[in-house]
Amino acid sequence: xxxxxxxxxxxxxxxxxxxxxxxxxxxxxxxxxxxxxxxxxxxxxxxxxxxxxxxxxxxxxxxxxxxxxxxxxxxxxxxxxxxxxxxxxxxxxx
Numbered sequence: 001x002x003x004x005x006x007x008x009x010x011x012x013x014x015x016x017x018x019x020x021x022x023x024x025x026x027x028x029x030x031x032x033x034x035x036x037x038x039x040x041x042x043x044x045x046x047x048x049x050x051x052x053x054x055x056x057x058x059x060x061x062x063x064x065x066x067x068x069x070x071x072x073x074x075x076x077x078x079x080x081x082x083x084x085x086x087x088x089x090x091x092x093x094x
Contacts, residue, residue, distance in 0.1 A: 035089040042068075043082035046075055 036044055036053075049067065052058030059067070065075045 031090055032086075035086040038085050038089050039082050043078055043085070046078045047082045047086075050075075050079060 036047070039047065045068065046064055048054050049056050049059050049064045050061065061072045061075045061079070064070075065072045068075070070078075
């Protein structure tokens with residue numbers, strides 16, 4: 001018995017975890033959405049651009065600063081504030 005498929009790659013018979021993976025993705029997406037809702041519009045714009053959410057390509061702080069008309073230092077401050085709010089939201093357990 002060979003462990004290789006027709007294309008020569010190693011194949012393993014593992015349980016189908018697609019449903020588990022999709023469930024985890026949904027949970028994570030919901031948590032991120034809740035966290036993003038706590039942000040100001042400016043904080044959400046910065047995080048969205050830095051991390052490439054909602055169809056934006058992930059950008060550097062310098063690129064985001066140029067797009068929004070701020071200094072890189074100001075973008076860094078906004079990012080720090082936003083990430084703290086996100087962290088608090090994700091750590092909260094009712």
